[in-house]
Amino acid sequence: MSDEYKDNKIEAKSADSSSGGYAPPVEHIPAKEAPEQELYHAKSFWTKWVFSQDAKVIGVQYALTATAIGLVGLVLSWGMRLQLGFPETFSFLGPATYYQSVTMHGMIMVIYLLTALFLGGFGNYLIPLMVGARDMVFPYVNMVSYWVFLAAVLVLIASFFVPGGPTGAGWTLYPPQAILPGTPGSEYGIVLMLVSLSMFVIGFTMGGLNYVITVLQARTRGMTMMRMPLTVWGIFTATILALLAFPALFVACIMMTLDSILGTSFFMPDIFTMGEKLKTGGGSPILFQHLFWFFGHPEVYIVALPAFGIVSDLISVHARKNIFGYRMMVWAIVIIGALSFVVWAHHMYVSGMNPYFGFFFATTTLIIAVPTAIKVYNWVLTLWRGNIHLTIPMLFALGFIVTFVNGGITGLFLGNVIIDIPLSDTYFVVAHFHMVMGIAPLMVVFGAIYHWYPLITGRHLNQTLGKIHFWVTFLGAYAIYFPMHYLGFIGVPRRYFEMYDSPYMTSAIGLNQFITIAALIVGFTQILFLYNIFSSVFKGEKSERNPWKANSLEWHTSDYPPTHGNFGKELPVVYRWPYDFSVPGSDKEYIPQDVPPSQVSTAKAEIT
Amino acid sequence: MSQFDISKLPQGGKGFMHDWGSDQRAFKGVPWGKAMMWIFLVSDTFIFSCFLISLMTARASTTVPWPYASEVFALTVFGVEVPLLLIAIMTFVLITSSGTMAIAVKFGYEKRRKLCALFLLFTALGGLAFVGMQAFEWSKLIFHEGIRPWSNPFGAAQFGSFFFMITGFHGTHVSIGVIFLFIFARKTFRGDFDTGRKGFFTSMKSNYEAIEIMGLYWHFVDLVWVFIFAFFYLW
Amino acid sequence: MFVAIIFALVIVGSIIFHFWSPWWWTPVASNWGNIDDNIILSFWVTGTVFVVVCLFMAYCVWRYRYRPDRKAEYKPEDKKLEFRLTLITALGVAALLAPGLVTWNQYISVPKDAMKIEVLAYQWGWNFRLPGNDGALGTTSVSLISDENPYGLNPEDPNSKDDILVMDADLHLKINQTVKIELRSLDVLHNFYIPQFRAKMDMIPGIISYYWFIPEKKGDFEILCAEYCGLGHYVMRGRVLVDDEKDYSNWLARQITYEKMLAQKSVEKKLLIAENKN
Amino acid sequence: MEQNKKQEVHTHKIGIYLWIWGLLFVFSFFSYMVDYLDFQGLLRWTLIVTFMLTKAGLIMAIFMHLYWERWAIVNVLLWPMTLIGVFITIMVSESHYTFFTRLFYFVVGS
């Protein structure tokens, strides 16, 4: 299809012709396929702001809740770092507390912070706006989704206060250890954790169905799939992954709950502990690991894909250049998503599973690197010959590229089954996943907040604080995790409360202390950021409409910031992809998606 | 502005390309609720698949003999042991209710209010009968056969665990379905879908599409039973 | 300007750190030196990509920084370039993967002459079992564990009689003797890991996992438990001592077999009974 | 207006539902007979799976109207099942591996 435009220098059209024979003529407006969405109009304060059915409000609720619980995760990481860096000094942390901190830190960060923030927060806020819908398709279900999520968070918090404390089984919750004495919280903590996770899955499914159907079925006229911003693509694909991956977690949670409270033996083999043989027997702990990672690996892409999408938009807008290779970017997201379901056992290379799986999973795992690499290339090629504004979102996007490539590359070490053997379960793995998941997507979260804050509040965040925030976070986090890889090479295992008496550790004590100090500095800088967020609501510099001169629909609503129903009387009609920056021959520097070709002065740009 | 007409769109593989390349909707002519139910069912399929895969794994990796389902679930009628009799009846009841549901959906689309409500009611009663028989089966296993989730006299302990967990989870699906069937039967009968009366919780209008969505769910429950029947009882 | 320089410095700093920091892996002491070779290969391939991509990014940031009079290029895609990059990456991946899989194949194929050793893990310690003269280990079951039979050996199995029980956290190995480690856990997951040997594998209750290696250097190595196993995970350590022929047989001579232990225990028991009678 | 269109697409003669209903009965009966007649081994396995998949196919195609849906949705619904397929394959292999190590190393039947 794009052959038509081959000899035309501008291939702007290319972006939406790929998926087949359908390309509307230039000024054509397709017929409406369905009547307007019926909206729920809130009448009181409560239904407007608290039990709100407006996706924008729900998005903010999700984001605030996730941030709040994320701060708990951050504080727990300080405790861990203090113990690791200065084991003698901070002896108030016993091993039980330490392991509980590790577990809750990992679980909170992955599930309750990042998943909820990207999908529940950004997904809710941005999807309807970006695809030109008035709201999510089922606002009521969407609202329930948030409340179930909140309940899940509360159950999680409750587990801190039950006898025995929260579970200390590691965020992977491997049985039989998770439910046997010898592990902190093996009685009540673990059950609450499993219940909380199950609730999270249920709540998420309600929200996730909304996001998927809104993208599939509620786009505005002219908004083809291939005209959606990559942000939407990332969140959309991640949501599909979540809908297919969370079931495995849900099932694993149910089975482990039964093992723990009913005494069934799904995951309990013949065990001899505490001087006697347990009554349970015959089950398979490896089964849990398979179920967990069938969920767990897609999960890491659930937090990565939205980041991929958002960062593409940040780079494009702030470099004033179209994203390079949009079509490849979309396909890469989809392929990564699909492949992520067939690599799960790379977390189990040393688990004692059937050793021949190593061949299969190493191959699939390394194949994923190819589409990912394409994305990385396209990000940097978008910078090439751009006109780069070094705004704060752009800085964070750059930070993301560096940390993501670094972390991705260490992933290649781990994915190659034989190299994983010495490195698995050491700090090399910890460094890998913090680089690629702890730091890289968080960079995008921060960048995205600086980018869309004006849209949400109508005010800018303070720029000076923002610059400090970026530099300290980026350099500090890099200083934490880059050296950490080398701890792994020495052989330091993860989840060690302390090992200062070990010959492997003697050379690295100073390094560990350095890491702790860096972590504390980075951590406290986040307070600056929080202060910035809350104070700028009132004191921030007023932002004019569309301050970054972006093309996507969310900046072109009738009210700014957008209000209930998002768009005015008529939904916008879309004529082009969202990346028409610096189109040659056009007198406009950027052409928003809803500007009809007739209003753009050049003939060439009309192709879009 | 031309009218949108779904029957003019290309079909088959071409239609696939067209729909995905088009604007507004990827699933042409599929209402939101129905699309949502379908995607939910795919997700739910993964849940049941994980359950059944776990069952398969446990069964294939245990060295303790697996109880022989057709004896465990036999029913004595007039002094004769008939294997799986109750299960067979349950299967037939569930299939029947699936049939009546399909017919209810048909009447729904033809807007034949009373017939639709009637067949919904049949379906609900079928479901209720199914749950009832399941309750009977559970109590028989627990009280007469001595099967517990954590152990049983016939062999591998996982047998009971999986039995109660999987049929329990399926039974929950059926029960939820039954509740909604009754609600929908009432709503249909009252004419909510003709008058556009607003829902109690959502305060949104609904129409006969709701019946089709309900139908999808109900057929899915039946579908899952087909697999459970094969994997648990016959294997 | 300043931004680009800092990014470039971060990359250069990483390279410097990599080559000049004192932290590097422990010298290999087994036959798995080819794992190190694989790691080095990965370092070069991926390290190069990392440096090139990031420096290119820094260059772009500097070269194409905002100028009011400049207009960005408009270039939606370049199929040729994208295809080439994909191809190069695929080749790079294949170059990493192929030798890795070959080595993995070695890792899971145990040589015929390997001596079998059982490593028994429990919360939180290590025991070992060596085959006797028959070279075979007897079957076990946790239901058989008792004071007389701490390993749960099968008394009916002829192979178990002469099994040597090392109820101690120190294991001795003979240098250059191929060993196949059979990993067994009594309670939860553990992992038998010695950084210098490069090899590791989880031990799972209810199943036996394995790996093999040849200790090629004499010395005293610390065993780490590398799979989280509860509160004592971090103190679950042991020692492997790689001895030469002579020291090894001395050590071996001091160990007792299952049969002997049974005999000893029954003597003790008789004594105990006799005492009670008095 | 969407409603009117749907009428043509989705309404079918009642006969087809009764037909399928009957077929489901028949296949359920067949699979029941597999057990009743006590077929064993590969035969049992093939028959059960065949009947199961046939029934599932009928329910999805006719009762759930998948047969009349457009390809765009049918494909989306069915492709994810390949992932399940991969999972099943891996777990079959895994459980056999577990089973044989247990047979080999442990006192079995205790």
Ligand code: HEA
């Ligand atoms: C956002 C999260 C995220 C992402 C994106 C990734 C991405 C990848 N991960 Fe990571 N991973 C985690 C989060 C993530 N991971 C977590 C949380 C864990 C630990 C869980 C736990 O045990 O607690 C983990 C653990 C983990 C393991 C298990 C280690 C172990 O426990 O022993 C493995 C092994 O294969 C692995 C591999 C990979 C690979 C190959 C990628 C790839 O997708 C990376 C692809 C990216 C690139 C490759 C970079 C870009 C490419 C180029 C610039 C060109 C490259 C050039 C060439 C190929 C020549 N990861």
Ligand code: HEA
């Ligand atoms: C997204 C995931 C994420 C994030 C952000 C972090 C952040 C941090 N983590 Fe990590 N961590 C995990 C996921 C994450 N972690 C997981 C999955 C594990 C494994 C658990 C297990 O083994 O079971 C783990 C384990 C783990 C360990 C290993 C413990 C052990 O094995 O014994 C250590 C040790 O140093 C550590 C340290 C830190 C530190 C110092 C920080 C940070 O302090 C780094 C610096 C801080 C920031 C870069 C900013 C953070 C900002 C916020 C958290 C939220 C605020 C949000 C808004 C304002 C919107 N973490």
Ligand code: CUA
């Ligand atoms: Cu044993 Cu960790």
Ligand SMILES: [Cu+2]
């Ligand atoms: Cu992974």
